Amino acid sequence: MIKVAICGGSGYTGAELLRILSGHHGVEITTVTSEKSAGKKVTDLFPHLHKYSYLIYEPLDKKEILNKADVFFMALPHAASQEAVDYFFKKGKKVIDLSADYRLSDTAVYEEWYKTPHNYADTLRNAVYGLPEIHREEIKQSSLIANPGCYPTAAILGLYPSIKEGIIDVESIIIDAKSGTSGAGRKADIGFSYCEVNEGFKAYGIVSHRHTPEIEQELSAIAGRGIKINFTPHLVPMDRGIISTMYAKMLKKVETAEVISIYKKYYDAEPFVNVLNEGVYPNAKNVRGSNFVEIGLKVNNRTNTLIIVSAIDNLVKGASGQAVQNMNIIMGIKETTALESLAVFP
């Protein structure tokens, strides 16, 4: 049995880790942390997680919980994660960080976009960006996984084959993404209260969203040169789900059917990527509650543009599902364990 601790187990991604791991027979959850709910049962906050009636939240006391687990999931806000990740990693534990603290390989870029210091450049050098479809071999060798952001997961997987195959002009990429409200976490915030979000639909973080450098870092590595993107996120009144619609000018004359066939070849062996047939486009509902990614493609011959649409569940492939996928890889377990469920539809 792999002993698992979830630091930040009272938030949405922490709760989603518990839900997914409830179907993982090789795992025992020994520790869940919360500062505000220390002393309460998991089921006091989340009755749907009744399988865990024995689990009681405790504060994140690093020394106290160190020997209770082999794998530490860090489901904490960025900045709050940095020190604890460094501590558990240096003590020889496997660490999967759901925050953004170890995703950007350059601390100066992190500090510019997150407006907070990064104090662990030495540990950062050991982190692998945990997108299995692109970095599986490095993930296998690593004990510190920087689990990707939700928008970057949808965008990078959608763009990867087109960039790799030189189909699109990387200077022209536009990423227009929409997320459900759980993407903002469970914390109380007026901007995410019912009346503010329900029946609304708004753009935010234009030009300034902190996922911009993360997407640029990964796309630049794929392209082999520096890429700058236009990325605009939107908030939609759904609980969960991301749709990312991407546009790029084409460098080659390729018809839709051929682009789809290239994508199918790229993702043929990938258990969680579903490239849709011509004329079928992603729906956030088709991936809700699942670790799947849907990708739809269409060439606009009139404007010489490739349009790529990807859909994920932000809490699953965009966070906790991908984190479990990474745990399975680093622990040498079948990668799809506890992740095979199809979407909840409708």
Ligand SMILES: NC(=O)C1=CN([C@@H]2O[C@H](COP(=O)(O)OP(=O)(O)OC[C@H]3O[C@@H](n4cnc5c(N)ncnc54)[C@H](OP(=O)(O)O)[C@@H]3O)[C@@H](O)[C@H]2O)C=CC1
């Ligand atoms: N929501 C999403 O779709 C995605 C989220 N992420 C990232 O995952 C991480 C967790 O997100 P999410 O679950 O949504 O966030 P939530 O706000 O829902 O939960 C945050 C958790 O962190 C704990 N926490 C907050 N501050 C501290 C602190 N200073 N020290 C210790 N514990 C603390 C909270 O505990 P307490 O009970 O004490 O408040 C809570 O358990 C974030 O970094 C987020 O950016 C990544 C991809 C997608």
Ligand SMILES: CC(=O)N[C@@H](CCC(=O)OP(=O)(O)O)C(=O)O
């Ligand atoms: C709807 C919404 O608010 N979404 C979040 C993204 C969540 C996420 O993936 O954030 P991290 O990179 O911090 O892990 C946001 O835009 O800030």
